[in-house]
Amino acid sequence: MAGILFIISAPSGSGKSTLVNQLRSLVEGLDFSISYTTRAPRGSEENGREYHFITREEFEGMIAAGDFLEWAEVFGKDYYGTAVAALDHAKQAGKDLLLDIDVQGGAQVMKKLPHAVSIFVLPPSPEILEGRLRRRSEAEEAASKIPITEETIQKRLAVAKNELKRIWDYKYALVNNVLDQAVIELRAIVLSERGVRDGVQSIASSCRTDSASSKLRAALSAFQN
Ligand code: ADP
Ligand code: 5GP
Numbered sequence: 578m579a580g581i582l583f584i585i586s587a588p589s590g591s592g593k594s595t596l597v598n599q600l601r602s603l604v605e606g607l608d609f610s611i612s613y614t615t616r617a618p619r620g621s622e623e624n625g626r627e628y629h630f631i632t633r634e635e636f637e638g639m640i641a642a643g644d645f646l647e648w649a650e651v652f653g654k655d656y657y658g659t660a661v662a663a664l665d666h667a668k669q670a671g672k673d674l675l676l677d678i679d680v681q682g683g684a685q686v687m688k689k690l691p692h693a694v695s696i697f698v699l700p701p702s703p704e705i706l707e708g709r710l711r712r713r714s715e716a717e718e719a720a721s722k723i724p725i726t727e728e729t730i731q732k733r734l735a736v737a738k739n740e741l742k743r744i745w746d747y748k749y750a751l752v753n754n755v756l757d758q759a760v761i762e763l764r765a766i767v768l769s770e771r772g773v774r775d776g777v778q779s780i781a782s783s784c785r786t787d788s789a790s791s792k793l794r795a796a797l798s799a800f801q802n
Contacts, residue, residue: 580667580668580671580673581673581674581770582664582673582674582676582686582690582693582694583607583673583674583675583693583694583695584676584678584683584686584687584693584694584695584696585675585676585677585695585697586677586678586679586680586683586695586696586698586740586743587697587698587753588699588700588706588733588737588740588741589652589710589713589733589736589737590700590709590713591698591699591700591706591709591737591753592698592700592709592753592756592759593677593698594677595756596698596753596756596763597675597677599760599763600675600760600763603764604764604767606671606672606673607673607674607675607767608666608670609674609675609677610659610660610667610674610675610676610677611626611627612628612629612657612658612659612660613628613629613636613639613656613657613658614628614631614636614656615630615631615632616628616630616655618630619716619717620717636656636658637656639660640658643661644658644660644661645658645659645661646658646660646661646663646685647682647685647689648682649678649679651679651681652732652733652736657679657682658682659676659682659686673767679740680743683695683747684746687746694748694749695748695749696747696748696749696750696751696763696766696784697743697749697751697786698750698751698753698759699741699744699750699751699752699796699797700737700752700753701752701753701754701795701796701799702799702800703734703738703799703800706734707734710730710734711730714730738800741797744786744797745786748785749766749781749784749786750784750786750793751763751784752792752796754792761780762780762783762784765778765781766781768781
């Protein structure tokens with residue numbers, strides 16, 4: 578395997594985790610980098626599976642030690658970072674690596690490793706994003722016992738609109754409307770980047786940001802209203 582680095586970014590609530598979980602069950606040879614974070618585990622999340630959950634002191638120690646390929650403070654609240662070790666790990670295992678990181682982290686990795694294949698996931702409209710954010714907040718509330726306020730939801734929507742401005746920095750964009758279709762597209766992008774030709778090439782091409790499909794333009798214009 579070529580050791581391709583995939584970056585996938587999306588505004589919170591777009592459905593990226595859902596998509597990535599499905600992709601992992603469909604595609605072989607893809608390592609998933611388990612990020613470090615200072616946020617609390619949510620729902621059924623387990624330490625070392627979805628994230629390495631660490632304290633702010635531990636995170637700051639890792640920054641000082643140069644352990645991160647990239648890191649960011651997401652929503653101005655919690656630290657999230659990708660360990661340099663994740664790259665070495667995937668390389669040694671002969672696998673491709675998928676980084677699920679926010680747009681700040683995506684920009685850092687694209688700068689350091691310009692050969693990385695970047696994919697942006699967006700929801701079809703702000704109304705649909707709001708619905709998904711509210712549903713996800715229920716799981717967050719249940720996990721942390723801290724109520725997710727209306728202000729938090731509105732802040733996340735505003736952050737999403739801002740993050741969408743970075744979409745053109747990404748090679749591919751996919752609109753997560755019907756989940757199964759988005760999964761087909763994500764799989765096609767990965768396989769097409771691996772050099773598979775049959776059946777995936779045209780799907781992947783239609784997701785390139787430089788082809789600006791009508792689906793992509795419709796979603797972006799919904800966010801501009
Ligand atoms: P993210 O990782 O981008 O923050 P999640 O994967 O946690 O988002 O999804 C947010 C919510 O939206 C979850 O409740 C999830 O089940 C739901 N969801 C994800 N994709 C879709 C989709 N295509 N259609 C409907 N609901 C979806
Ligand atoms: P969540 O708390 O919903 O799991 O993630 C919040 C945001 O942090 C998402 O946009 C997710 O992609 C991003 N994120 C997760 N891990 C990392 C990481 O290692 N680095 C950066 N920069 N962002 C991350």
